[in-house]
Each structure stands twice: as C-alpha cells, then as structure tokens.
Amino acid sequence: MPRVAAMTGNNxxxxxxxxxxxxxxxxYPITPQTELSEEFAEFVAxxxxxxxxxxxxxxxxxxxxxxxxxxxxxxxxxxxxxxGFALMWEMLPIASxxxxxxxxxxxxxxxxxxxxxxxxxxxxxxxRDAGWxxxxxxxxxEAYDNMIQAVRIGEDMSVRLPVMVAMDGFIISHAVExxxxxxxxSVKKFIGPYQSVNPLLxxxxxxxxGALALQDYYMESxxxxxxALLNSKAKILEVAAEYKKLTGRSYGLFENYKLDDAEVAxxxxxxxxGVAKMVVDELREKGIKAGVLQPRxxxxxxxxxxxxALKNIKAIAIMDRTDAFxxxxxxxxxxxxxxxxxxTNPPKVINYVYGLGGRDIRVEDIxxxxxxxxxxxxxxxxxxxxxxxxxxx
Amino acid sequence: xxxxxxxxxxxxxxxxxGHRLCAGCGAxxxxxxxxxxxxxxxxxxxxxxxxxxxxxCYPYSSWNTPWMHSAFENAAAxxxxxxAAYKALRRQGKIxxxxxxxxxxxxxxxxxxxxxxxxxxxxxxxxxxxxxxxNEAYMNTxxxxxxxxxxxxxTTTSPAGSVSYGKNVFRxxxxxxxxxxxxxxxxxxxxxxxxxxITKVKKALSYEGPTFLNVLAxxxxxxxxxxxxSIKLMKAAADTCYWPLYxxxxxxxxxxxxxxxxxxxxxxxxPQGRFKHLFSKxxxxxxxxxxxxxxxxxxxxxxxxxxxxxxxxxxxx
Numbered sequence: 001m002p003r004v005a006a007m008t009g010n011n012x013x014x015x016x017x018x019x020x021x022x023x024x025x026x027x028y029p030i031t032p033q034t035e036l037s038e039e040f041a042e043f044v045a046x047x048x049x050x051x052x053x054x055x056x057x058x059x060x061x062x063x064x065x066x067x068x069x070x071x072x073x074x075x076x077x078x079x080x081x082x083x084g085f086a087l088m089w090e091m092l093p094i095a096s097x098x099x100x101x102x103x104x105x106x107x108x109x110x111x112x113x114x115x116x117x118x119x120x121x122x123x124x125x126x127x128r129d130a131g132w133x134x135x136x137x138x139x140x141x142e143a144y145d146n147m148i149q150a151v152r153i154g155e156d157m158s159v160r161l162p163v164m165v166a167m168d169g170f171i172i173s174h175a176v177e178x179x180x181x182x183x184x185x186s187v188k189k190f191i192g193p194y195q196s197v198n199p200l201l202x203x204x205x206x207x208x209x210g211a212l213a214l215q216d217y218y219m220e221s222x223x224x225x226x227x228a229l230l231n232s233k234a235k236i237l238e239v240a241a242e243y244k245k246l247t248g249r250s251y252g253l254f255e256n257y258k259l260d261d262a263e264v265a266x267x268x269x270x271x272x273x274g275v276a277k278m279v280v281d282e283l284r285e286k287g288i289k290a291g292v293l294q295p296r297x298x299x300x301x302x303x304x305x306x307x308x309a310l311k312n313i314k315a316i317a318i319m320d321r322t323d324a325f326x327x328x329x330x331x332x333x334x335x336x337x338x339x340x341x342x343x344t345n346p347p348k349v350i351n352y353v354y355g356l357g358g359r360d361i362r363v364e365d366i367x368x369x370x371x372x373x374x375x376x377x378x379x380x381x382x383x384x385x386x387x388x389x390x391x392x393x
Numbered sequence: 394x395x396x397x398x399x400x401x402x403x404x405x406x407x408x409x410x411g412h413r414l415c416a417g418c419g420a421x422x423x424x425x426x427x428x429x430x431x432x433x434x435x436x437x438x439x440x441x442x443x444x445x446x447x448x449x450c451y452p453y454s455s456w457n458t459p460w461m462h463s464a465f466e467n468a469a470a471x472x473x474x475x476x477a478a479y480k481a482l483r484r485q486g487k488i489x490x491x492x493x494x495x496x497x498x499x500x501x502x503x504x505x506x507x508x509x510x511x512x513x514x515x516x517x518x519x520x521x522x523x524x525x526x527x528n529e530a531y532m533n534t535x536x537x538x539x540x541x542x543x544x545x546x547x548t549t550t551s552p553a554g555s556v557s558y559g560k561n562v563f564r565x566x567x568x569x570x571x572x573x574x575x576x577x578x579x580x581x582x583x584x585x586x587x588x589x590x591i592t593k594v595k596k597a598l599s600y601e602g603p604t605f606l607n608v609l610a611x612x613x614x615x616x617x618x619x620x621x622x623s624i625k626l627m628k629a630a631a632d633t634c635y636w637p638l639y640x641x642x643x644x645x646x647x648x649x650x651x652x653x654x655x656x657x658x659x660x661x662x663x664p665q666g667r668f669k670h671l672f673s674k675x676x677x678x679x680x681x682x683x684x685x686x687x688x689x690x691x692x693x694x695x696x697x698x699x700x701x702x703x704x705x706x707x708x709x710x
Contacts, residue, residue, distance in 0.1 A: 023478055023481040023482060023485075024474060024477045024478050024481055026473070026474055026477070050481065050484065050485060051481065052477040052478070052480050052481040052484075054473050054474060054477045054517065055517065056470060056473065056513060056517075057509060057510070057512070057513030057516070058509060058510075058513070060466070060467060060470070060510070061467060061469075061470035061473070061509075061510050061513055061514075062470075064463060064464065064467035064470035064471045064473075064474065064510070065470050065471065065473045065474030065477065066474055067463055067471065067474065068438065068461065068463070068470070068471035068472060068473065068474030068475040068478070069474035069475060069477055069478040070474075070478075071461055071475070072436075072474065072475040072478035072479060072482075073478060073482065074478035074481055074482060076474070076478075090464060091463070091464065091467070094463050094464060098463065200436050200459040200460075200461055200475060201436065201459070201475075201478065201479055201482065201488055201492060202459070203434035203435075203436065203458065203459055203490070203492060206456065206457055206458045206459045206460070207459055207460075208449050208454040208456060208459075208460045208461075209460070209461035209462065209463070210445075210449070210461055210462035210463050211449035211450065211451040211452075211453075211454060211462070212445070212446045212449060212450045212451060213451040214450075217451050217452070
C-alpha cells in the first residue's frame with residue numbers, strides 16, 4: 001500500500017535509494033546533497049539495506065568507483081551537487097562510454113565563484129552532453145518517482161546508459177512536502193533484479209573494458225552510444241506508462257500545462273515551474289491564455305514533441321536557472337529554438353536567466369514575464385531577446 | 394612460499410603475447426611475472442599509461458582475465474568499486490568463488506595524479522594489490538618528469554640545458570608514504586629479481602586488505618639506454634642501493650636483498666643517457682655527489698628500519 005509522508009527532497013530520494021536497495025553506493029558528501037549521504041549511511045548502519053557503501057575521498061573517486069562497481073556486475077547509485085559534479089566531470093562520459101547504468105541524483109547547486117551553496121542548474125546543464133539520460137524533478141514527489149523509473153530506464157537492455165535525476169538544492173532538497181511513497185515490495189517488483197551484461201566478476205568469461213580505440217573504431221563506439229541515447233525515449237515513455245499503472249501519477253517527456261490553446265507560454269525547469277503554473281491559473285481566471293512547458297526528459301531532448309506542443313503559441317519565454325556564458329542564450333533557449341526551427345510562422349521567443357544562486361523567483365516576476373509575452377503577442381515586437389530577470393544592473 | 398622456475402614454466406600465461414610494449418620494456422617483463430604469481434582468478438584495473446594502451450588495443454587484448462581501464466588517476470578508486478561489488482554480491486550469495494584484485498598504474502598514475510585515490514582506497518581497506526610499475530617519468534606521453542624522476546635526470550619537461558642540470562629536486566619516497574597507511578603488506582622490487590618479485594606478489598595476494606608493490610621497471614626510451622641491458626640496469630639499481638629491495642609486512646621492515654658489495658651510484662647512472670650531462674659537464678659533477686649522498690642516507694635509514702647493520706648479514710629471504 002502506498003504511504004503518504006511529509007519529507008524533504010533529500011529524505012524522499014534517500015527513501016527511494018533504500019527501497020531500490022542497490023548493491024553499491026559510492027558517494028562523497030557535499031552541500032546540499034549531504035543529508036542524502038548521511039541518511040543512506042544510517043540505513044547501512046542499521047542493516048536496512050544490503051548495500052556496500054564506499055565512503056570515497058572525492059567525487060572523482062565516487063564516480064570512478066561507481067563505474068567499476070557497475071562494470072563488475074552490480075546495481076549502483078550515487079548523488080552529488082555542483083563542485084562535486086564538476087570534479088567527477090571527467091568520469092561522466094566514461095560512465096556513458098562504458099555503458100554502465102549508474103543512477104545519480106544531482107541536487108542542483110550553483111558553481112563557484114563566488115561560492116554559493118544554493119540552487120542554479122549550472123551542474124546538470126553543464127553536464128548535459130556527457131551521454132547520460134537526464135530527468136528533472138519539480139518537487140520531492142517527482143524526484144522520488146524519477147529515481148525509481150531511472151533504474152528501469154538506465155538498466156533496460158535496449159538502453160544501458162547512466163541516468164541523472166536532478167532536483168533543486170535547498171528549495172526542494174531541504175523543504176518538507178507531502179508525497180506518496182510506494183511500499184518496498186512494489187518498488188522491488190517494479191525495478192526487478194539487476195541484470196548484468198559482461199560483468200568483470202565473471203572470471204570464466206574474461207572481458208576487456210575501456211580498451212584503446214583509435215581512428216579505426218572510436219567513431220563506431222560513439223555512434224552506438226548516440227543511437228542508444230536517442231532511442232531511449234520510447235523506453236522512458238514505456239516505463240512512465242507502467243509507473244502510472246502502479247501509482248496513478250503521470251509522467252511524459254515534459255509537462256504540458258494548459259498549452260493546447262495557449263497564446264503565451266513559459267518553458268521552465270524544476271521547482272520554479274510550480275510558480276509558473278500557479279501564475280498560469282491566475283491568468284486563466286482573467287481570461288489570458290497562458291501555459292507552461294516543463295521539460296522533464298532533457299536528454300534525449302524531445303525536439304519534435306516540443307515543436308508540436310509549442311508551434312501555435314504566439315510568444316514564448318524560455319527561462320533557465322543558469323547561463324551559457326557568451327552564447328547569448330541559455331541551454332534550454334538553444335534547444336527549444338532549435339526545435340522550432342523550420343516552422344513557417346514560428347513563435348516569438350525571449351530568453352531569461354533567473355534565480356541564480358538560489359535567488360527567489362517570485363510570483364510577481366513570473367507575472368511580469370507573462371505581461372511582456374502578452375505585449376509581444378500583441379505587437380509582434382520581441383525587443384531584447386536575452387535578459388537576466390530581476391538583476392541589479 | 395617457494396618459487397620454482399620449473400613450476401612457473403608449466404603455468405598458463407594470463408598476460409599473453411602480442412601486446413605492443415617495446416622490446417626490453419621492464420613493465421612487460423614485470424607483468425608476466427606478476428600474473429605468473431597469481432593462483433586464484435584475478436580482475437585487473439589498469440590506469441592509463443603505456444601498459445593500458447599497449448595491451449588492450451581494440452579489438453585485441455593481451456589479458457586472458459577480466460580487465461578494465463577507465464582513466465589515468467583512478468585505478469585505486471575504480472578498484473574500490475569493483476571490490477565493493479564483489480563484497481556485496483558475495484554477501485548476497487551471488488558469487489561463491491574467491492577472486493583477487495590487482496590494480497596497475499605507472500609512476501604518473503600512482504606517485505602523482507592518482508595518489509589521492511590510492512591513499513583513499515588504502516585507508517578504506519579494500520582487499521586489493523596495487524602495483525606501481527615505476528619507470529620514473531611519464532613515458533607513455535613522451536618522457537615528462539614525474540614525482541618518481543630522480544634528481545638530475547633530463548626529461549622533456551625537465552631538460553638539461555645551458556643553465557639546467559635536469560630535474561632539480563629529489564624523487565618522493567612513495568613506498569614509505571604507502572607504508573605510513575599501515576596496510577598489511579608493502580614491498581619494493583624489480584623484475585630483474587624475478588624470485589623476489591614473484592614471492593612478493595604471492596605474499597601480497599595472501600593478505601586480506603590493501604597491499605602495495607613499487608616495482609622499478611626499465612624504460613629504454615626514457616632512460617636513453619640500450620634495450621638489451623634492461624635487466625642489468627635494474628640489477629644495478631638494486632646493487633647500488635638506489636632501489637633497495639625490501640618489504641614492510643604487518644609493520645615489520647625487512648630487507649629482501651642485501652648487496653654483497655654496495656656499488657657506487659654512478660654504476661646505475663652512467664649507462665643511461667638521461668644522466669649523461671652529469672658526466673659530461675664538469676659543473677654538474679656536484680649533482681652526482683648529491684645523488685650518492687642521498688642514496689647513502691636513505692640506505693642507512695632503511696637498514697636501521699630493517700634492523701640491519703652496515704656489515705651484518707641479517708637479511709631475510
């Protein structure tokens with residue numbers, strides 16, 4: 001039977017990790033992920049999991065150990081944030097390149113400098129092209145649900161890729177929310193036992209992982225990896241459909257919030273999407289046709305589906321909690337505009353950087369964005385395309 | 394732990410021929426000895442370096458045993474994960490057999506960029522043997538200096554020049570650094586002393602917990618020496634006490650080879666082109682003096698640690 005609980009995002013993810021009961025966790029504590037590492041250590045200390053917990057000396061070693069443990073033939077989880085994510089950067093494409101389905105929670109936090117422990121999406125957005133599947137979560141419930149689905153997706157025989165599940169540092173990781181949890185048995189049944197592929201520990205059938213592949217083979221290896229990631233979309237939807245049967249909770253490639261007849265829309269990821277949806281409800285009461293597109297699956301990026309969902313909108317604001325310095329447009333702006341490319345009468349688009357380093361994104365801020373979009377929809381004049389929202393200049 | 398050539402010659406080679414290491418490479422010779430010393434099935438993790446790129450060139454592999462390479466600085470961390478998986482699966486009854494774990498890294502991957510990962514893995518107590526094949530520079534990338542490069546050696550990043558005598562600082566004593574982790578077994582050896590080497594690998598693998606071997610492995614490309622004298626050179630390293638053979642077993646320091654006559658360090662240096670400027674330029678003579686003095690001091694300290702007097706023949710093995 002499902003349980004209703006009040007939990008922080010970190011608690012919820014830790015609970016999912018206990019229920020997944022992985023063979024190995026290798027993790028290094030970093031704010032705001034720390035509670036996760038601590039809580040999982042409690043599970044280990046009290047015999048609640050069968051996991052071998054490797055308390056590594058750095059995140060580089062955390063990801064290295066995860067890749068080793070996965071190649072050895074075991075189910076592996078880890079978690080990190082910000083600088084820790086940056087330190088394991090070298091290993092991220094090695095995880096996807098060796099096709100080791102490591103599952104990692106990333107509690108989003110800003111990059112230094114200046115040092116800041118609060119939320120930006122610098123970490124996961126920076127690592128978006130590392131060959132991992134990326135799932136984003138608005139709240140604790142979604143983080144919990146994404147974790148359980150991630151295991152099924154990454155480990156699927158047609159996928160075999162690592163998956164990262166992102167949730168906002170502090171805003172979600174440290175805020176208590178109501179959520180529904182599955183019972184242990186249902187999680188166990190849903191994820192099934194780990195199936196290893198060519199494990200290192202099968203000494204009767206020796207395999208070589210990580211061989212040198214030069215001009216003659218490297219490209220084929222990368223092509224296979226690319227195809228697996230692009231093709232994972234179908235599996236992600238299949239797993240979501242099955243999860244819906246189990247929980248009643250519906251997941252897709254993104255959330256389409258009142259977009260179908262919308263004239264103005266915001267594209268926004270993670271916790272701030274909650275604020276945007278609330279504002280949409282207020283605007284709808286006033287007769288303003290507003291909507292939200294909230295990406296969940298960022299890699300593989302659902303270009304066609306997003307084009308389909310946005311093609312009739314008049315004006316769109318694409319908002320990111322990170323900057324792609326010097327690009328003149330944030331990562332999601334580039335993705336969404338590329339999805340819209342080729343439409344005969346494409347929507348007008350503007351781009352905002354918001355909420356860096358945990359800066360609060362207020363209801364009034366979002367109202368302001370919709371006001372500007374309504375103006376653009378009316379006049380057809382976009383004005384300045386790229387802006388920092390609410391910054392003191 | 395008696396080791397006989399006759400017995401070894403009957404063993405199936407796990408490290409197979411066809412690899413692309415240079416003729417006369419000390420690492421290749423060492424690997425063959427290491428793998429001949431193993432009894433149980435072995436899983437290998439290899440840091441990036443000459444050995445990884447020369448022994449596993451897709452679609453070929455010289456390893457007739459499970460083998461993994463993932464990056465340069467993380468052999469010990471990667472092994473930590475593999476060993477943790479083994480422990481977890483064994484506890485769950487999914488794996489029954491005994492498996493041994495050997496991590497390999499060059500001096501770059503061990504003394505320098507991988508030292509943190511090594512130290513962490515040793516502290517955590519994973520059961521594995523880490524072997525550093527130490528050829529005293531980053532040879533795979535073209536002879537750049539490392540923390541293992543001796544004073545005075547000319548490398549591509551510490552070249553001897555009109556105002557330089559080569560590397561201007563001493564190497565670090567990694568074996569002692571590892572011994573300070575108080576792990577069950579630490580040793581130093583060379584493949585020129587095959588019996589010593591094989592005995593040490595066997596001893597190391599007999600322990601639960603982390604063990605470590607620092608293996609001086611010749612590199613004629615980097616040492617600028619004749620490939621035919623690799624074994625002789627590694628012998629000279631031990632006979633001059635530049636590279637003493639010893640072990641630290643459960644905290645007990647023991648010499649495993651005490652040269653009858655300690656040869657001058659120049660016997661080790663002179664055949665190597667990387668030191669030739671120390672001999673050809675009069676102003677560099679003093680570097681030879683400092684090298685000899687440092688070897689003497691280190692040797693005296695090691696003898697003391699091992700409870701061996703200068704002229705006493707109290708040597709184990």
